[in-house]
Amino acid sequence: MIQVKNLTKYYNNFCAVDGINLEIKKGEILGLLGPNGAGKTTTLRMLTGFFKPTSGDILVKDLSISEDSLKIKELMGYLPESAPLYHNMLVFDYLCYVAKVRGIKKEKIPSRLKELSDLCGLSDIMHQSVDELSKGLKQRVGLAHAMMNDPEILILDEPTSGLDPNQIAEIREIIKRIGKEKTIVFSTHILSEAEATCDRIVIINKGKIVADDTTQKLKNRAASGSSINLSLYDADPDDVVKLLRTIAPDIEVLKKEPVEKGVASFEIQSSTSKDFRKQIYLKIKETNWSIAQLTRESQTLESIFHELTKGN
Template sequence: MINVQSLTKYYEDFCAVDQINLKIKKGEILGLLGPNGAGKTTTLRMLTGFLKPTSGDIHVKDFTIEENSLEIKKLMGYLPESAPLYHEMLVYDYLTYIANIRELDTDQKNKRINDLVDLCGIREVMHRPIGELSKGYNQRVGLAHAMMNDPEILVLDEPTSGLDPNQRVEIREIIRRISKKKTIILSTHILSEAEATCNRIAIINKGKIIADDKTESLKKAASGEYFIHISLKNTSLQKIKDKLGSISGIVKIEKENSTNKIIHSKITCRTDQDLREDIYREIKKTDWTLLELYREAKTLENIFRELTKENE
């Protein structure tokens, strides 16, 4: 459905997006995930035809962005970050305006606005100026704006940023409700959100895609590994390494920090078995004092942090 090839964008000398390749199939919900300034917004802006790429191609269906940007804009609905809308306009006037620009005819227009108002839950603010709305409502009006033409592709730039947890859940709920028949691309820097809404995640950092896989596969990759944190007294890191290094399944032992002769260390395990018992048994044989021992599951959060840190 969407095919992006070696997409690059320079702002003056600064490379915001560097040779990105992406293929998005119909019906996918792709989460673009990355720290702030990673190039998510720039990528989405180029995808929606707002910014011209420095180089690279974007194909949507049979259209290319240079030649048929108007056709592509007709297929897409886009909600920019923090939903900039005309503050002075009433919600109803604004939606009518968008419907007119999108060339909906009169019957269709009223029906569509009615449907969207119910879907996004904005009936009670229809006759208020957009500038007076709370951030949550503003975002919902933005969603209604993006979905006015019932687009095949919906592009949402940080749809939940700046919202409180309840509003976030509501927006997520709306996205899930509409996701059945649509291709959705959304960007976020909140992992749990990508995990909850997307069926595919692309992690982007410094303008490059550094991981791109189905959400489940990414999670599975994470589930094979976990960490055990231990805090010990009367020992040294070397002794710990000698003693525990032989246990099969332990990949790495690192010192996190040490205070008052207590050594806090982090053990990376790559196995399906729980190694806590083995570690405890080994430590029991020595005269070390065990102060703490707990297991931390490796989550997408860890993968994300590892991937985005390595490139620094």
């Protein structure tokens, strides 16, 4: 459906997007993740044709964005970040205008607006001026705008930012519902959201793709590594490290900043999924140290995200 080839964007000398390659299949819900300033919005803006790439190309259904950008824009619906709408118009007038520009036939406009207002919950605010709306309501109007001509591809830039938990749930529900037939690309920095709605997650950092996998595989990858948090009373940190290394060769013991006085804290990482808590306990039992904390943390999507986007 969408092929992104070696996409690069420079702002003067600053490289915002650095050679991204991506293929998005029909009917996929793709989540674009990354820290602030990673290049998510820039990538989406290039996908929608708002920005021209410095180099590289985007093909949508074999149409190149540099040549057929108008045809591509007809296939796409786009919700920009923070839904910047015309603030002096009424919601109804605004949606009518969008419908006309989107080429919906005059006699079909009322029925289409009715459908969208039911889908996005707009029926109460149709005759309010856009600048009287709260952020969440604007976001919904923006969503209706994006879905106006029932586009094959929906591009949503942080669709749930600034919404309350109920609205977030609603928008996710809408994304999942329409995602059954449509290709959706959306950006977010809420990981649980990506986990809950996406088929596939792409993590970008400093303009480069650092992970690109199905949500399930990424989660499996996350579960494979684990770490153990250990805190001890009356222990000399160096002795502890020496002792624990004898348990297994492939574990790594890191000293952490002590949280309390007289307590030495460590993080024990292992690349295998084996649980070492029992061995650690038995070893410590032989000494005169006492345990303040011994917990195992399996790596979550969060820690993967953190690891991949480190040094930002």
